[in-house]
Amino acid sequence: GxxxxxxxxxxxxxxxxxxxxxxxxxxxxxDYFIWYKQESGKGPQxxxxxxxxxxxxxxxxxxxxxNKTVKxxxxxxxxxxxxxSAVYFCAENIIGSGGSNYKLTFGKGTLxxxxx
Amino acid sequence: xxxxxxxxxxxVKRTGEKVFLECVxxxxxxxxxxxxxxxxxxxxxxxFSYDVKMKEKGDxxxxxxxxxxxxxxxxxxxxxxxxxxxxxxxxxxxxxQSNEKLFFGSGTQLSVL
Numbered sequence: 152g153x154x155x156x157x158x159x160x161x162x163x164x165x166x167x168x169x170x171x172x173x174x175x176x177x178x179x180x181x182d183y184f185i186w187y188k189q190e191s192g193k194g195p196q197x198x199x200x201x202x203x204x205x206x207x208x209x210x211x212x213x214x215x216x217x218n219k220t221v222k223x224x225x226x227x228x229x230x231x232x233x234x235x236s237a238v239y240f241c242a243e244n245i246i247g248s249g250g251s252n253y254k255l256t257f258g259k260g261t262l263x264x265x266x267x
Numbered sequence: 268x269x270x271x272x273x274x275x276x277x278x279v280k281r282t283g284e285k286v287f288l289e290c291v292x293x294x295x296x297x298x299x300x301x302x303x304x305x306x307x308x309x310x311x312x313x314x315f316s317y318d319v320k321m322k323e324k325g326d327x328x329x330x331x332x333x334x335x336x337x338x339x340x341x342x343x344x345x346x347x348x349x350x351x352x353x354x355x356x357x358x359x360x361x362x363x364q365s366n367e368k369l370f371f372g373s374g375t376q377l378s379v380l
Contacts, residue, residue, distance in 0.1 A: 194373045
């Protein structure tokens with residue numbers, strides 16, 4: 152989920168388990184959603200994206216689920232590994248909102264810790 | 268692969284100094300962005316540019332300015348650094364009007380003493 156105050160939501164899992172990270176987005180007009188992974192000391196890296204005409208998209212070990220009815224997005228990581236430990240951000244956008252109408256909005260992130 | 272390069276990984280400056288943060292991207296992207304990232308506040312957009320010599324204010328432009336003289340380069344300027352500008356600064360770029368995924372640099376951790 153999204154952070155409140157100064158503390159990130161945290162998720163702690165055992166190596167090999169599946170992880171689910173949740174995100175509630177705010178704009179019902181958003182039609183494009185992205186998940187980023189940020190490791191300590193690095194910039195965010197793109198993981199996977201999904202458009203609003205889909206409710207599920209799979210990548211390598213990751214799946215994104217989109218529920219537009221309740222404005223909820225989740226990232227599922229299969230067989231979580233220690234290298235998956237990072238902060239995960241969701242972001243929402245309106246496709247075509249380019250130029251001066253740029254509207255990408257980030258969530259505040261969830262810290263995933265994978266225990267060996 | 269897209270590469271977004273920020274010139275400094277760590278910077279330490281004194282209050283009142285003029286600070287330049289440089290960012291270069293190598294994928295001919297039209298759009299470039301500067302964010303700052305603070306604990307508990309996530310990524311906040313400072314300024315962005317969708318074309319050479321064009322700039323738009325983001326959510327927190329106060330105390331900052333930018334320059335985009337060439338397509339590949341976007342500079343963030345702190346005219347007179349203050350301690351509340353101590354932060355991680357992230358540059359990003361994206362292509363065209365679709366404004367889909369952003370590609371980020373590794374960040375510059377700025378400390379203003």
